[in-house]
Amino acid sequence: MTGRRLRVVVCGTTFGQFYLAAIAALPEEFELAGILARGGERSVECARRHGVPLYAEVAQLPDDIDLACVVVRSGVMGGSGSDLAQALMARGIHVVQEQPVHHDDLAACLRTARRHGVRYRLGDLYVRLPAVRWFAAAARALLNRQHAVYVDAACSMQVAFPLVHLLGDALGGVRPWRLDPAGGQDAPFTVLAGEVSGVPLTLRVHNQVDPADPDNHIHLLHRVTIGTDGGALTLTDTHGPVTWIPRLHIPDAVKHRFDMTGPGTGHLGEPSTVVLGPAQPPAYRRILGELWPAAIGADLLAQRAAILGLPGAERPEQYHLALCRLWQDVTAAAGYPSLRPAQTHRPLPVAELIAAVADIEDETVAGSDNAGDPIDAAAQAAERTAHGITAEGTRTFVERLDEAVLSSVALAFQRCGLLEPSGPGRPAAEILAAARTAPQHHALVERWLGILAEHGLARRESERFLAAGPIEETAVARSWELAADAWTGGLGSAAFIDYLRANAEHLPELMSGEQHPALLLFPEGRTDLADAVYRETATARYLNAAVAEAVRRIAEAAPRPLRILEVGAGTGATTDAVLAQLTEADYLFTDLSQFFLAPARERFAGRPGLRFAVFDIDRPAAAQGLAPDSFDVVIAAGVLNNACDADATVRELVKLLAPGGRLLITEPTREHLEILASQAFMMTPPQDARRESGTTFLSRAQWSDVLTGAGLGDVRTLPAEDHPLAPLGQRLFAARKEGGPC
Structure with missing residues (x-):
């Protein structure tokens, strides 16, 4: 901390509560000394909750107050805020x-x-919000290359001042401006037209207010598009996302020859819309509880720097005067489009905008009140891998894949004559015997019979099973094609779908044990197919990035090089991501088999601090030579679902963590039908809650119970339930052992 703590009083407790939260988040810079308000019930409760005096008059304030936050409506809004501000300054x-x-x-x-x-x-606060900063950064990068040809904006009247502020920041100023009457006065939106910073402007203002509740019932906060010859940059909402839409231009090769790869078609390879920054905006709970107070805190820190005379203090007075004048000049205006002949196509590489946003993204993480939290940082880093992925797209893929797997399993039973649509049906035991099911796969195949019945592809009558109807091979093939289309649209490579389909086609041999499942994942001992499963999928990219960033942040805060244990490291997909973020560490790479250790030794040859060992997650750690409290981080990526008893395994891993150490695990959190028809044939039959429920994977809530039951705290999960990747059912769980600084 530079300089002393400032004693602060907050005036007003409606929106003032956000200021109170901002001050509470900056205890080294500010001390809340009191609340100035009229003494209503809310003000009394705020003062009680924060443990500070409640003052009714400026004259009652003690002499040692440094700073006042006036969060009371100003005179132009029908309040006394401006008079109060002057009385305080006096x-x-x-x-x-x-x-x-x-x-x-x-x-x-x-x-x-x-x-x-x-x-x-x-x-x-609005111009301090992450998405607004990303938009402004991308706008400056864009306008360094191309002139703006239009600005199209919309806002609610309550937040019209922040709109002109963010326009000024994005465009580099607001002068000259002009606003003329337009139309639509009787509609929810009043249309304004003119120019700002010399750029043609169309502005729609939602001007309907509920007098009893003026802060609510608005249709939107802010929406802004800056158009150039290359395309349109849009702040979809005050909290994101920020998008870039290249301008459509059909080159001659397409118009004349329908040639999509000919001369002048390079720009056609870019997506029609690109999300800059996180694709998934935050939930309102986080916006109101974290982002708004953090943005207000940035304003308070800027004022503190000015008060204490710190280097680089902002002097925005003249700029704010211009913004206030423009805000007052916002009146109705309209105009007709002007003709601009002889336009040329000027594509802009989107990589320039992504790079501009990436710099601001890093600054936002470092400057937020969550800068020291490795899991928050992990979420930010992982988000960059999810550009362009939508929840609708992932849900469509899951539905199509489930249909393909279900129909393939039903077809396999049908081909073997195990399920027929008529007759007395067969009990599960008879089906298992007829299929020559290997003993270790009995529970899995019985589970499949139940799943087929649950989804209407089989009928259960008095514990006997019959087919619900014939399965057509052409329909099964078509279902796999639809699943592949949904997957290769941005979620991963075709090799992943090919692997799953190969398993489905070998189901009879997998059930009997004639086909070893590992040979389908590692054909001829190669790992390229496994890489498609563990490295190249959207969830693998997201989770590996999250784990790597979390470890990097933990390492930055650690007093010495981290001691890291990775169990079930396998092909090293997560290892690669983590090591890329570390300059030094004592890293123990382990797996159950030498099959993975040998290529890992070759791949990571020469990496200092990296050791290798066999480790069985179903055996006590001490019996395998690992001492208690000997690791700062334990990583288990997609391996604990193969433990006989997840509770017992996690308890053993917790013993290995030093006080304050972190456990980072990635796991499926729903019943993945595609895994039940492939990798489940390699998994150990569970002896924990999964055995009782007849499931193969623990749910998110069950994993949380396992972690807390092992004595871990601060259990966090990524991605969130409303994230576009959530339907794919893979999560990172991060938890911390009590004590210690990690």
């Missing part, structure tokens, strides 16, 4: 006043601040 108290403020009031406040030798600042 007491020698620095002020941050929440926008909007009339231009004349702002000028008066600045004069009062100069007269009394204090600093006054207009606060505006």
